[in-house]
Amino acid sequence: MGHTQRGTKGLPSSDCAIIEEAQRLTLGALPLEGKLKKLCALMGRFTGFDHCLLYLWDADKRAFVLRASSGGNYPLRRNPAPLSYGEGTGAASMVKRRKKPLELVRKGQDELFRAGRGKGFADVGLEGFSSAVIHPLTAANVFYGVIYLKSAAIIRLSEQRRRVLNIVALQMTETVKCAEFASDIHAEHEELVEARARLLNSQKLLSLGDMAATLAHEIRNPLLSIGGYAARLKIHLDGDCKAIAYVNSMLGGVQRVERLMDGMVGFLKDSVVELRPEDMNDIVAEAVRVFEEEAGERGIELVKDLQEGRLPVMADRDQLKIAFDNIIVNAIQSMDKGGRLSVSTSKSGADVVVRVADSGGGIEPGILDRIFNPFFTTKKRGTGLGLPITSAIVARHLGSIVVDNAAGVGATFIMKFKFVDAKNAEGKG
Amino acid sequence: MKKRILVVDDEEGLRLLYKEELEDEGWDVVLASSGEESLQRMEESGVDLVLLDIKMPGMDGVEVLRRVKEKWKDLPVVLCTAYPHYKRDFGTWASDAYVIKSSDLTELKQTLKDILGKRH
Numbered sequence: 001m002g003h004t005q006r007g008t009k010g011l012p013s014s015d016c017a018i019i020e021e022a023q024r025l026t027l028g029a030l031p032l033e034g035k036l037k038k039l040c041a042l043m044g045r046f047t048g049f050d051h052c053l054l055y056l057w058d059a060d061k062r063a064f065v066l067r068a069s070s071g072g073n074y075p076l077r078r079n080p081a082p083l084s085y086g087e088g089t090g091a092a093s094m095v096k097r098r099k100k101p102l103e104l105v106r107k108g109q110d111e112l113f114r115a116g117r118g119k120g121f122a123d124v125g126l127e128g129f130s131s132a133v134i135h136p137l138t139a140a141n142v143f144y145g146v147i148y149l150k151s152a153a154i155i156r157l158s159e160q161r162r163r164v165l166n167i168v169a170l171q172m173t174e175t176v177k178c179a180e181f182a183s184d185i186h187a188e189h190e191e192l193v194e195a196r197a198r199l200l201n202s203q204k205l206l207s208l209g210d211m212a213a214t215l216a217h218e219i220r221n222p223l224l225s226i227g228g229y230a231a232r233l234k235i236h237l238d239g240d241c242k243a244i245a246y247v248n249s250m251l252g253g254v255q256r257v258e259r260l261m262d263g264m265v266g267f268l269k270d271s272v273v274e275l276r277p278e279d280m281n282d283i284v285a286e287a288v289r290v291f292e293e294e295a296g297e298r299g300i301e302l303v304k305d306l307q308e309g310r311l312p313v314m315a316d317r318d319q320l321k322i323a324f325d326n327i328i329v330n331a332i333q334s335m336d337k338g339g340r341l342s343v344s345t346s347k348s349g350a351d352v353v354v355r356v357a358d359s360g361g362g363i364e365p366g367i368l369d370r371i372f373n374p375f376f377t378t379k380k381r382g383t384g385l386g387l388p389i390t391s392a393i394v395a396r397h398l399g400s401i402v403v404d405n406a407a408g409v410g411a412t413f414i415m416k417f418k419f420v421d422a423k424n425a426e427g428k429g
Numbered sequence: 430m431k432k433r434i435l436v437v438d439d440e441e442g443l444r445l446l447y448k449e450e451l452e453d454e455g456w457d458v459v460l461a462s463s464g465e466e467s468l469q470r471m472e473e474s475g476v477d478l479v480l481l482d483i484k485m486p487g488m489d490g491v492e493v494l495r496r497v498k499e500k501w502k503d504l505p506v507v508l509c510t511a512y513p514h515y516k517r518d519f520g521t522w523a524s525d526a527y528v529i530k531s532s533d534l535t536e537l538k539q540t541l542k543d544i545l546g547k548r549h
């Protein structure tokens with residue numbers, strides 16, 4: 001090696017130092033804004049342009065948006081740099097189209113920099129400058145934006161400088177790309193964190209059940225006192241007395257809290273499953289029977305379609321009945337003008353499938369992901385605990401529950417349990 | 430003859446409420462505020478049914494139930510509680526009925542009627 005040291009790509013060491021600096025900035029730990037600003041400053045410095053601006057292409061807005069800049073202390077500047085260039089305007093759009101850098105130098109007193117007229121584009125950002133380079137930022141055929149280098153003095157880039165500029169522009173592109181990637185990762189990470197929070201929340205639910213049981217006693221006794229005496233008070237009031245309305249409202253309030261307690265305690269009550277060999281057909285038939293009369297009264301056609309023979313499962317009969325109850329009650333409540341409720345069982349591979357379908361218009365799509373949340377309800381007198389309790393019970397049976405929602409038509413709740421053949425069941429039961 | 434019910438609950442307000450409500454139904458009501466006291470009452474005066482709160486300080490309802498059934502096998506006991514999971518508690522199997530505390534006393538009264546009715 002001689003006096004002028006040659007580094008990578010056969011460039012003199014001073015240019016190598018620039019590239020290395022760009023690399024250092026790109027890989028460094030600075031926040032994105034800081035990195036971009038320093039890269040702009042570096043570009044301005046080694047090219048001799050006193051102003052360097054980075055415009056990124058925003059595909060949603062269809063515009064170039066100013067993201068970073070450096071310099072700008074020149075006397076000629078009359079207009080502040082535009083914050084953005086719409087699609088099709090400015091030198092930026094021309095560079096985007098041509099995918100090549102654009103170099104502009106004022107000749108004499110010509111009007112080139114009067115908004116770039118005569119060059120096939122208008123660009124107020126260039127007005128009053130004597131030279132400019134507009135360099136595209138592209139990687140793997142993806143266009144990210146442009147660099148504007150602007151100068152009050154006339155500057156002509158040497159071939160050498162162009163090469164260095166190109167390399168630094170690549171570094172800049174890399175920085176932008178990484179930032180985008182990082183923000184994608186960030187978004188995904190957020191999603192994961194959220195999913196985890198949801199999971200934790202469902203575990204919290206179980207301890208909510210424990211708490212409810214402890215609270216139940218403390219709350220139920222005073223409630224009984226309030227409600228019980230309010231009812232007695234009512235007996236002592238004259239039929240047309242205004243206070244009757246007050247007492248009724250007290251009673252209504254008390255009953256509401258009691259229903260809430262019933263629901264909450266459901267979590268605890270069912271936290272221990274006693275699995276025994278059972279016939280799913282039998283459990284479903286029993287659960288449905290309770291509603292036969294009510295369905296009839298409400299003009300609901302009740303269709304029961306059970307798989308022939310037995311459907312052996314390991315189950316806690318009482319609990320499963322509660323689970324099916326909740327689903328059937330919801331279905332009936334959704335059909336206030338009558339309709340069709342169909343309950344079926346079937347065997348599908350190793351699964352026993354129970355379906356409850358209604359024609360009550362289905363669930364509004366906007367709330368679909370919340371219906372299993374505790375206390376989520378759209379009903380005036382609902383507790384919002386029906387579905388969470390059901391899903392907890394199904395989960396304790398190692399089963400699954402999903403809803404097949406036909407908005408405007410009806411909802412179908414599908415529960416799956418493990419089919420257990422007689423021999424296995426005998427062993428465990 | 431009027432049937433006599435022993436109400437066992439540690440809360441005075443509730444004892445009085447039960448007393449008034451059950452007397453309105455035409456029953457005789459005796460009160461006890463603890464498990465220990467309830468056993469004493471049963472010894473002193475014949476009762477036809479015991480309405481028993483499970484959760485009480487000192488001797489709790491399940492313990493009272495055990496002792497009652499040991500001594501007077503046929504004396505009906507109705508357990509009353511704030512939370513339903515006692516249903517599964519082995520100690521409660523011997524009770525004749527089980528009611529969840531609720532401000533609507535209809536279910537309780539019906540249960541008492543059913544049991545007292547059965548025994549002439």
Ligand SMILES: Nc1ncnc2c1ncn2[C@@H]1O[C@H](COP(=O)(O)OP(=O)(O)OP(=O)(O)O)[C@@H](O)[C@H]1O
Pocket residue numbers: 263326330331334358360361362363364371372376377378379381382383384385386387388411
């Ligand atoms: N079959 C269905 N058709 C339409 N909407 C339904 C159906 N089942 C559930 N939903 C919706 O899901 C919500 C939550 O149901 P969930 O059973 O958990 O509580 P709830 O029915 O509102 O209250 P509760 O069960 O205490 O009466 C309901 O309020 C309703 O909006």
Ligand SMILES: [Mg+2]
Pocket residue numbers: 326329330382386387
């Ligand atoms: Mg419901």
